[in-house]
Each structure stands twice: as structure tokens, then as C-alpha cells.
Amino acid sequence: MAPPPPLTPLIFLGGAVLLGGVTALWVYYDRRDRRWQDAERRKVTFHCIRCDTIHAELVGTETAVCPQCGQVNARLKF
């Protein structure tokens, strides 16, 4: 059995580091996207009955003040 060429462990190490880096990046972006989607899902849409503006507030808000005209609007129900 011939001994492995001296570069083989380095190539293996480089491949492992690269793979680890890619995996770390993938996990990072995946988590960031999920956080963003969760934030979007926690929003409720409001429609201003006075000036027709559509605006979003956090979930749990039943009434919201219109950013355009100050009219207090009830939550949109679908």
C-alpha cells in the first residue's frame, strides 16, 4: 500500500472548511429569511375609510390611526 501524497490532508481540510463555510452561510440566510417572513406574518392590513390608504400594523391591533389623515380605522376582515 503506497502512502498518500502529502497534499491530500490539506485538500481534505480545505474542502471541509469550504463546506463548513457554505453551510454556515446557508443557515444564516435561512434564519434571516424566516425572521423576515415571521415579521410580515405578524402584520394586519388596515384600510382607511376616509382617504383610501392601505397600511399595516402589528397583529393584535384592532384599530389603527391612518398615517395619511389620522382617521381611526377598524381592522380589515376577510
Ligand SMILES: [Zn+2]
Ligand atoms: Zn386616511
